[in-house]
Amino acid sequence: MEQLLVPMMCKIDKVIQETPDIRTYRLKFKEEGLMEKFDYKPGQFVELSLLGAGECTFCISSSVTRKGYFDCSIKRAGNVTSDIHNSLEEGDEVGIRGPFGNWFPLEELKGKNLLIVGGGIGLAPLRSLIQYCIDNRNDYKDFTILYGSRTSADLCYKEETKEWQDNKSLNVILTIDKAEETWTSNVGVVPKILEEVVKPVIENTKVITCGPPIMIKYTIQSLKKLGFADKDIITTLEMKMQCGLGKCGRCNIGSTYVCKDGPVFTNEQLKNLPDEF
Amino acid sequence: MNVEIFVTDKAGLQKFYEAIIAKNETYAPVEKFGKFDFKHVSSLSECDPDSPIEKTMSAKPLFFPRSAKILKYTADSSGTTVKETDEDPLAGKRVILGMKHCDARGLQVLDKVYNWDYIDSDYQKRRQNTVVISTRCDKAGTHCFCTSLDYDVQNLDAMDVLIVKGQDGKIFIKARTEKGEDFLKSNPIDSANSKQHPASEEEMKKQYDAFAASFRLKMNYKEINENLSKIFDTPEFENVSSNCIGCNTCAFICPTCHCFKISDEKIKDSGVRYKCYDSCNNGYFTLMAGGHNPRPAKYRRWRQRAMHKFVYYKERFGENLCVGCGRCTISCPVNISIFEVVNQVAKSEK
Amino acid sequence: MDYTKQIQEIVAKLFAEDKIDVFAGYRMTGFDENQVPVLIQSSGEVSRLVFNDKSVFNLCNYLKYDHTRNKRVGLVVKGCDSRSLNLLLTEGQVKRERLYIVGIACDGVVDEQGNKMQNCEECMFPDALVYDELLGTQHPEGKYKVNSDIKELASKGLVERRAYFEEIFESCIRCNACRHSCPLCYCTKCCIDQETSKLYNGANNTSSAFHALMTWSLHLAGRCVDCRNCEKACPSHLPLHLLHKWNERVIYENFQEHLSGVKEGDRGAFYKYSLQDPDDFIM
Numbered sequence: 052m053e054q055l056l057v058p059m060m061c062k063i064d065k066v067i068q069e070t071p072d073i074r075t076y077r078l079k080f081k082e083e084g085l086m087e088k089f090d091y092k093p094g095q096f097v098e099l100s101l102l103g104a105g106e107c108t109f110c111i112s113s114s115v116t117r118k119g120y121f122d123c124s125i126k127r128a129g130n131v132t133s134d135i136h137n138s139l140e141e142g143d144e145v146g147i148r149g150p151f152g153n154w155f156p157l158e159e160l161k162g163k164n165l166l167i168v169g170g171g172i173g174l175a176p177l178r179s180l181i182q183y184c185i186d187n188r189n190d191y192k193d194f195t196i197l198y199g200s201r202t203s204a205d206l207c208y209k210e211e212t213k214e215w216q217d218n219k220s221l222n223v224i225l226t227i228d229k230a231e232e233t234w235t236s237n238v239g240v241v242p243k244i245l246e247e248v249v250k251p252v253i254e255n256t257k258v259i260t261c262g263p264p265i266m267i268k269y270t271i272q273s274l275k276k277l278g279f280a281d282k283d284i285i286t287t288l289e290m291k292m293q294c295g296l297g298k299c300g301r302c303n304i305g306s307t308y309v310c311k312d313g314p315v316f317t318n319e320q321l322k323n324l325p326d327e328f
Numbered sequence: 329m330n331v332e333i334f335v336t337d338k339a340g341l342q343k344f345y346e347a348i349i350a351k352n353e354t355y356a357p358v359e360k361f362g363k364f365d366f367k368h369v370s371s372l373s374e375c376d377p378d379s380p381i382e383k384t385m386s387a388k389p390l391f392f393p394r395s396a397k398i399l400k401y402t403a404d405s406s407g408t409t410v411k412e413t414d415e416d417p418l419a420g421k422r423v424i425l426g427m428k429h430c431d432a433r434g435l436q437v438l439d440k441v442y443n444w445d446y447i448d449s450d451y452q453k454r455r456q457n458t459v460v461i462s463t464r465c466d467k468a469g470t471h472c473f474c475t476s477l478d479y480d481v482q483n484l485d486a487m488d489v490l491i492v493k494g495q496d497g498k499i500f501i502k503a504r505t506e507k508g509e510d511f512l513k514s515n516p517i518d519s520a521n522s523k524q525h526p527a528s529e530e531e532m533k534k535q536y537d538a539f540a541a542s543f544r545l546k547m548n549y550k551e552i553n554e555n556l557s558k559i560f561d562t563p564e565f566e567n568v569s570s571n572c573i574g575c576n577t578c579a580f581i582c583p584t585c586h587c588f589k590i591s592d593e594k595i596k597d598s599g600v601r602y603k604c605y606d607s608c609n610n611g612y613f614t615l616m617a618g619g620h621n622p623r624p625a626k627y628r629r630w631r632q633r634a635m636h637k638f639v640y641y642k643e644r645f646g647e648n649l650c651v652g653c654g655r656c657t658i659s660c661p662v663n664i665s666i667f668e669v670v671n672q673v674a675k676s677e678k
Numbered sequence: 679m680d681y682t683k684q685i686q687e688i689v690a691k692l693f694a695e696d697k698i699d700v701f702a703g704y705r706m707t708g709f710d711e712n713q714v715p716v717l718i719q720s721s722g723e724v725s726r727l728v729f730n731d732k733s734v735f736n737l738c739n740y741l742k743y744d745h746t747r748n749k750r751v752g753l754v755v756k757g758c759d760s761r762s763l764n765l766l767l768t769e770g771q772v773k774r775e776r777l778y779i780v781g782i783a784c785d786g787v788v789d790e791q792g793n794k795m796q797n798c799e800e801c802m803f804p805d806a807l808v809y810d811e812l813l814g815t816q817h818p819e820g821k822y823k824v825n826s827d828i829k830e831l832a833s834k835g836l837v838e839r840r841a842y843f844e845e846i847f848e849s850c851i852r853c854n855a856c857r858h859s860c861p862l863c864y865c866t867k868c869c870i871d872q873e874t875s876k877l878y879n880g881a882n883n884t885s886s887a888f889h890a891l892m893t894w895s896l897h898l899a900g901r902c903v904d905c906r907n908c909e910k911a912c913p914s915h916l917p918l919h920l921l922h923k924w925n926e927r928v929i930y931e932n933f934q935e936h937l938s939g940v941k942e943g944d945r946g947a948f949y950k951y952s953l954q955d956p957d958d959f960i961m
Binding site for chain 1: 396412594636644
Binding site: 606 | 707708709710712713714715716717735739740743744745849851852853854855858859871872873874876879880881882883886907910911913914915916917
């Protein structure tokens, strides 16, 4: 067991300040050949450790189709994440274990319309899927991205969302909670925009959503109101994890291990879990 | 399996133990401050293989240590070097004397979680290299309820050698596994006092019946398991947990609790990372960075503990996670009894 | 010492007059002579309450949990418990207005084997010091005495003493039950919890246990009231009182014979700073 808990060292290639409290760390394995072998799917997560401070769970926010690196987007929230923000610069080293967990049902999504609904830092795991789908664009039909945050400054991946907006094969809708002087796009919380602006097609559509717990809750309510079936609503859960190996018991929800059976669940599966997430 | 049953007496058993300790790396209950914990021993006088269940810690730490070093690291200008610790989890073979039946059951239960998906090789290595010699209790402890659960106390695969104290000072020794048979071949029981005995099985059964009759606590396991799985939302959990002080002792001394945390130690530019016990009764257990906690209230944590033991683990791995040793009740500073709790909750309506 | 009937009457009256929302007392376990602390929320449950010489646990511990927060709480306190309650009041952890205190003039409690507890034998303040109602006959106030354990410790040299404590801490399993059971450990973030502090790791080795427990005991120096909740909570039966008693002696001898929690408003020795404070006992 102890060997499975030993991380591999990665070098920080680049630090991107996304918002005042979110940074994206672009990582590369130090050991030669490891980066090429590091195979992961959108939705999976890694255990990132700052030696001496501790280990934290982060989803991978880039796609394996972009070679040579992988990204972790980290929001300053707790002890370890504050340490990461305070002490890590380009060229520093972190430990990585992973990838762990299940992934978005890529095969099932093929030939379907995709509706991606994200809020705040919740876009991070979705970005991995978006990049993956853009790189395999022909496999999917209509592709809509709805992304919202509290203020325009809190929107993640600003340059990349601009690229997505310029991409003719994508329909990208951005929103912020409260009106701002310079903001010309939508204003309103995500579920409201979803119902009033996006008005998605229900037939042959899969919805993938991630965001703060409260946003997910109301988004799912709106989706149900619009007529989506539980099995077509896919979300990824945030849960405290430690080992990622299905041993430490931290991520148990009922008899489910989020680190093994999740973090990606359909709403159908979530409905059968005890209300503890 | 037709296995020899050796019959001996107290003196013969004493000699058997002494020979084992002289020849093998042996672990046995050693008393300190009135509590027995399994430690390495070099003579029989140091330990008591017949220590009472109420005062004996479980043998789990010999397989799943209370803390284990994961790695050491040093950082300098050229970068960080991570070294796996040089500590060998278990170099050679070893013997455990005086392990209780409930602890042996605990190992069988733990095997499930350690052997699914990622396999915990250290745990496996410790299991394979250990010969478990288990003595059956004479009498049930005040808080014991092992006979009421979903397993047969007489037949546990984790016990390699079984010792039963019958009537008239007769002591029966029987190998239960191949490992145990080999062990008895290389550590023979004093031949002057031992012989084959066809009626022994009967007498061992008799001892078990007397032992089983001494239980104060009895429950209908099946009913409790079924009822609990239906009443997740019962307010009764709030009542039964109101006097819990959240001290985590129950999990630390439990023979089956296996949750752990990872804890770092940093001294300037180097450090050590440990894997240490943790408990779901700890308020920080599921607290996420950013402040969201799926189990913020004490009753939710208690529910997790009770349900994990009596429902969830059974659903997932087919075994009950509680072995009925009563150690949590004995160690609880406010005398909360898990037996009482699950019985009370199972009776409640949703 | 059995005040079961009196307490039941008092609590029934308190609920009838709507003076409290919850009452912290003791009930029988139901299968042996030991008792379980119980939080009673209605007059219907009053008959479960008992109080006798097996009522050991210091109930002030419950004042730090959600079940009693911002509620009107009634509770039973013995002499030692009342000292910790005094400290909680002084340190602003509970408001006197929301408490109804049933004080006991305590004749001493017994352990599970039925022997009188060591701290009761040496108790200086057996009677509750703060109360709304006092049960039992009052005892004369005792005199401060250094007990034999501490005398023996004091006769040892520094190195020897350290070795002695290390020997004790070798059996610590790092469950932190001692801290959780202490009525005076109300910090929501504790320096010996690995989740909230980076000072100590959770490793089960003597050096980690030594440093964590030493720090913990220093945070209780001049505050510990010798109720022995920690010692009763310890699954390894460590004699934790030695740490606290040792500190108590040092404080008593060096800080104007300070004893914690004896008067309401009297803060711990380390809260008051004066240039005249001795420092030669350090190291």
